[in-house]
Amino acid sequence: MLFFILKRIAGMIPAMLAISVLAFVVIQLPPGDYVSTYAAQIAQSGERVDSAVLESLRQRYGLGENVVVQYFKWIGGIARGDFGDSFEWRQPVTELIWGRMGMTALISLCTLVLMWAFSLPIGIYSAARQYSVTDYLSTAFAFLAMATPNFLLAIVLLYITTMWFGVSVGGLFSPAFENAPWSLAKLWDFITHAWVPIFVLGTAGTASLIRIMRANLLDELHKPYVEAGRAKGLPEARLILTYPTRVALNPFISTVGWVLPALISGELIVSTVLNLPTAGPLLLQALKSQDMYLAGAFILLSGGLVLIGTLVSDILLAISDPRIRLS
Amino acid sequence: MKHFRVAAMAGISFFALATAALAQDYKQAPELDALVASGDLPAVAERLGAEPRVIVPVGEVGTYGGTFRGGMVGGNDRNMLFTYFGYEPLLSWDADWSGEVVPNIATGYSASEDSKSFTFTLRDGMKWSDGSPFTADDVAFFIEDILPDEKLFPSKPGWLTVEGELPTISVASPTEFTISWTKPNGLFIINAASVYGVQLALLNKAYCSQFLPKYNENADAEAKAAGAADWSERMVAMCGIGIEAIERWRNPERPTLEAWRITEPYEAGATRVAFERNPYYWKVDTSGNQLPYIDDLSISVNAEAQTLLLSVLAGEIDYEVRHIANPTNLPVLAEGMEAGSYHISSRESRVGNAMTISVNLNSQDPIKQPIFSNKDFRIALSHALDRQAIIDTLYLGQGTAQQVSPRQGTPFYNEKLATQYLAYDVDEANRLLDSIGLDKRGGNGMRLAPDGSPLVVNVAAVTALGAMADAAELFVQYWQAVGIDARFAAMDRTRFYEEKTASQHDIVVWGATSGGIDVFIDPRDYFPFSTESNFAIEWGKFYTNSGGQEPPDYVKEQWSLYDQIKGTSDPEQQAALFQQILDIAADQFYQIGVSTAINGFAVVGNTLGNVPENTPTGWIHPDPGTLNTEQFYFKQ
Numbered sequence: 001m002l003f004f005i006l007k008r009i010a011g012m013i014p015a016m017l018a019i020s021v022l023a024f025v026v027i028q029l030p031p032g033d034y035v036s037t038y039a040a041q042i043a044q045s046g047e048r049v050d051s052a053v054l055e056s057l058r059q060r061y062g063l064g065e066n067v068v069v070q071y072f073k074w075i076g077g078i079a080r081g082d083f084g085d086s087f088e089w090r091q092p093v094t095e096l097i098w099g100r101m102g103m104t105a106l107i108s109l110c111t112l113v114l115m116w117a118f119s120l121p122i123g124i125y126s127a128a129r130q131y132s133v134t135d136y137l138s139t140a141f142a143f144l145a146m147a148t149p150n151f152l153l154a155i156v157l158l159y160i161t162t163m164w165f166g167v168s169v170g171g172l173f174s175p176a177f178e179n180a181p182w183s184l185a186k187l188w189d190f191i192t193h194a195w196v197p198i199f200v201l202g203t204a205g206t207a208s209l210i211r212i213m214r215a216n217l218l219d220e221l222h223k224p225y226v227e228a229g230r231a232k233g234l235p236e237a238r239l240i241l242t243y244p245t246r247v248a249l250n251p252f253i254s255t256v257g258w259v260l261p262a263l264i265s266g267e268l269i270v271s272t273v274l275n276l277p278t279a280g281p282l283l284l285q286a287l288k289s290q291d292m293y294l295a296g297a298f299i300l301l302s303g304g305l306v307l308i309g310t311l312v313s314d315i316l317l318a319i320s321d322p323r324i325r326l327s
Numbered sequence: 328m329k330h331f332r333v334a335a336m337a338g339i340s341f342f343a344l345a346t347a348a349l350a351q352d353y354k355q356a357p358e359l360d361a362l363v364a365s366g367d368l369p370a371v372a373e374r375l376g377a378e379p380r381v382i383v384p385v386g387e388v389g390t391y392g393g394t395f396r397g398g399m400v401g402g403n404d405r406n407m408l409f410t411y412f413g414y415e416p417l418l419s420w421d422a423d424w425s426g427e428v429v430p431n432i433a434t435g436y437s438a439s440e441d442s443k444s445f446t447f448t449l450r451d452g453m454k455w456s457d458g459s460p461f462t463a464d465d466v467a468f469f470i471e472d473i474l475p476d477e478k479l480f481p482s483k484p485g486w487l488t489v490e491g492e493l494p495t496i497s498v499a500s501p502t503e504f505t506i507s508w509t510k511p512n513g514l515f516i517i518n519a520a521s522v523y524g525v526q527l528a529l530l531n532k533a534y535c536s537q538f539l540p541k542y543n544e545n546a547d548a549e550a551k552a553a554g555a556a557d558w559s560e561r562m563v564a565m566c567g568i569g570i571e572a573i574e575r576w577r578n579p580e581r582p583t584l585e586a587w588r589i590t591e592p593y594e595a596g597a598t599r600v601a602f603e604r605n606p607y608y609w610k611v612d613t614s615g616n617q618l619p620y621i622d623d624l625s626i627s628v629n630a631e632a633q634t635l636l637l638s639v640l641a642g643e644i645d646y647e648v649r650h651i652a653n654p655t656n657l658p659v660l661a662e663g664m665e666a667g668s669y670h671i672s673s674r675e676s677r678v679g680n681a682m683t684i685s686v687n688l689n690s691q692d693p694i695k696q697p698i699f700s701n702k703d704f705r706i707a708l709s710h711a712l713d714r715q716a717i718i719d720t721l722y723l724g725q726g727t728a729q730q731v732s733p734r735q736g737t738p739f740y741n742e743k744l745a746t747q748y749l750a751y752d753v754d755e756a757n758r759l760l761d762s763i764g765l766d767k768r769g770g771n772g773m774r775l776a777p778d779g780s781p782l783v784v785n786v787a788a789v790t791a792l793g794a795m796a797d798a799a800e801l802f803v804q805y806w807q808a809v810g811i812d813a814r815f816a817a818m819d820r821t822r823f824y825e826e827k828t829a830s831q832h833d834i835v836v837w838g839a840t841s842g843g844i845d846v847f848i849d850p851r852d853y854f855p856f857s858t859e860s861n862f863a864i865e866w867g868k869f870y871t872n873s874g875g876q877e878p879p880d881y882v883k884e885q886w887s888l889y890d891q892i893k894g895t896s897d898p899e900q901q902a903a904l905f906q907q908i909l910d911i912a913a914d915q916f917y918q919i920g921v922s923t924a925i926n927g928f929a930v931v932g933n934t935l936g937n938v939p940e941n942t943p944t945g946w947i948h949p950d951p952g953t954l955n956t957e958q959f960y961f962k963q
Contacts, residue, residue, distance in 0.1 A: 281630030
């Protein structure tokens with residue numbers, strides 16, 4: 001088992017390097033650089049900047065250099081734990097990302113847990129009671145929720161709360177707690193705010209997991225071993241949960257790998273709409289202003305999360321399903 | 328022999344002195360009473376100094392208290408804080424922006440006859456937010472130690488240099504200093520009253536000098552211990568230095584002269600920036616109440632302008648003039664006024680036109696260059712536009728047809744420049760185009776270049792700036808109607824800038840810049856002045872000594888006139904010289920305009936008091952900073 005995990009981790013290294021090259025290329029693709037974006041931005045609001053200032057900025061940030069040189073400088077710094085400086089914030093990228101990535105991880109994890117907590121039992125129930133009223137209800141909900149883009153859900157929620165109740169639900173904290181240290185009161189404040197993004201982010205995922213669980217279980221329910229168990233007089237609930245559910249969980253676990261990145265990329269749009277202090281809006285802003293090291297760090301870390309998600313799902317699969325050969 | 332220009336200010340200065348005699352009558356915010364009683368803070372009269380600036384409230388004397396709620400967007404919106412709460416120049420302009428300069432940090436100034444030296448008088452006993460005295464030494468610290476330093480100030484601001492020469496300063500007393508050059512700098516005072524003037528009194532010597540090796544031999548070692556690369560990086564991080572530096576809003580310890588001091592900084596991933604009142608603020612109202620009225624500021628940092636818009640609609644913002652105050656949002660803002668408990672307050676834009684159409688005189692295309700340089704070509708393009716129809720479509724009929732020109736009612740208005748070639752006259756446009764060798768037509772009915780090749784003219788505008796792109800699409804249709812194969816090129820902001828800076832554009836549509844007293848500071852629309860003079864960027868580069876092409880004599884004539892303006896500080900003479908510059912601009916017809924500037928607006932919460940209406944705004948006369956945000960208050 002240990003050897004299997006080590007082998008998997010070793011395989012992640014070239015993948016990570018490939019991601020870093022890709023991230024860097026993507027950031028370089030749009031025309032211009034941070035300085036020209038900056039010049040255009042401030043000119044738009046009627047402000048002025050000397051071309052000498054722009055030139056000194058470009059030099060300061062090393063933007064005139066060869067792209068390959070820039071890449072190796074960047075990746076070399078990362079190997080030493082230095083992600084470079086954010087041009088826009090004029091602060092080291094590491095200071096910027098950890099708090100934001102932490103918040104993203106927290107929201108994503110909460111969402112993931114809640115998604116499973118709801119979709120598993122509902123999926124099992126609607127498979128076991130196929131074509132019952134509950135099954136139709138859950139199916140109707142699942143199709144609706146899957147078809148609604150989550151950013152739209154966020155906008156509708158924002159519109160309703162702003163226009164009808166006169167409060168805006170954006171953000172993760174009330175202004176009073178925003179920069180305060182963690183405390184019980186702040187935790188409660190977080191919970192009262194966090195249900196909105198968790199609900200928005202989790203709805204579509206929950207719906208699709210309900211469908212997956214239901215379909216998987218239906219495939220198993222009519223297999224002979226279930227019939228055999230039933231014929232031997234096993235109680236229905238215990239029968240379903242002990243045998244077909246375990247088998248049906250297999251594809252469920254392998255989705256962990258993509259649920260994590262899907263949550264994070266879905267989070268980008270939702271967080272921007274809901275104004276959450278997570279990685280998404282910062283990444284979007286960094287891409288728009290061509291703040292390349294900041295954007296690069298986020299893309300790299302998101303890529304890393306995909307790899308970790310895949311690793312976790314591989315390990316979980318190996319544990320849950322003895323049929324999977326570790327070699 | 329010096330000639331004094333303090334007469335205009337004398338009234339205000341005497342007034343300040345008159346109230347100073349009643350020092351015992353000064354009142355302060357209730358939250359400060361307790362601090363004074365416990366001995367943590369000196370008495371209000373002592374904090375204010377001998378001659379605080381007296382602000383006449385816009386509406387009425389306000390009451391203390393409340394938290395101002397504002398919003399910014401993204402990580403680089405530092406100039407929101409600057410234009411709202413950071414406008415404290417040495418001198419300032421009057422609120423009407425007529426060009427009159429009034430006292431602010433300085434009580435007055437005098438200029439030498441030859442405009443080479445300027446003497447300022449400061450307020451006796453004025454203090455920084457930490458209680459340390461503000462004196463001429465603080466200004467000298469900037470001029471002598473910061474400005475010349477290559478690391479701290481790699482590019483010197485144009486208004487502080489005369490032909491590359493930096494100013495010198497002599498300090499006569501703690502309240503009097505003289506800034507001088509060996510050559511005249513007649514526009515110095517106008518600049519010192521603009522946003523740029525904030526630079527001179529931004530740094531507290533006592534605090535900031537500790538980061539300089541000159542004053543502290545351990546500065547470099549201390550900087551490295553604090554994690555900075557060297558002392559200059561540490562200095563910038565702690566003191567900000569530049570007026571537009573984001574670091575200005577980072578360090579709560581840095582003493583300031585502003586009405587509020589920062590408590591929760593604008594830094595890595597902040598979602599809120601907060602300020603508290605500066606107990607040493609040096610302004611009072613007419614009843615002797617120390618300003619500001621408002622206790623605290625709470626500014627949200629939003630991911631997107633749309634979330635800010637929602638906050639405004641929910642009534643969670645007290646004043647907003649950036650990001651969301653644009654015509655696109657006007658309908659939704661108007662609809663939500665009652666529910667959000669705010670109103671829309673008009674702001675007068677003082678630029679020279681609603682937009683500029685710049686034909687590239689420096690085109691690198693050998694076929695297009697002679698066509699674009701032909702004045703008749705540009706006249707034809709101008710006559711081809713039905714301005715009234717465009718104004719009705721884009722601006723709902725606000726605005727009057729006009730070329731790019733300083734505004735009517737200012738001493739800089741030039742009738743010929745403003746009103747020539749405005750008529751919608753398709754026949755005349757066709758006649759002119761035929762007469763300059765564009766009389767041959769291709770298979771698609773469009774005019775061919777004199778050598779018989781198709782003449783395609785790209786009209787670029789930035790899509791993110793909705794109005795410009797909409798306008799460009801209209802222009803293209805009008806020009807096609809007279810046989811010019813004009814095509815609209817929608818561009819991303821960055822690409823637009825890259826192309827035009829490299830002079831690769833044909834025609835660009837962009838905003839006009841100056842139209843009042845600010846024509847002296849940024850005359851980019853009236854002669855090739857910088858790389859922002861979109862009609863002749865190569866000549867602009869030549870002017871700023873960054874390459875480019877040598878221009879014809881009439882441009883050099885304009886440059887020499889501008890030098891003469893800098894050589895005098897007599898406003899009438901300056902205006903007369905500027906008229907000569909404009910005469911040449913009118914003869915050359917550099918740019919095509921559409922309409923007089925279209926007014927903007929601010930969203931103002933209904934409880935916010937002392938907010939004037941219809942005030943002028945622009946980058947160098949920023950809104951709401953020039954409205955004196957310290958006298959805003961919350962109605963009970």
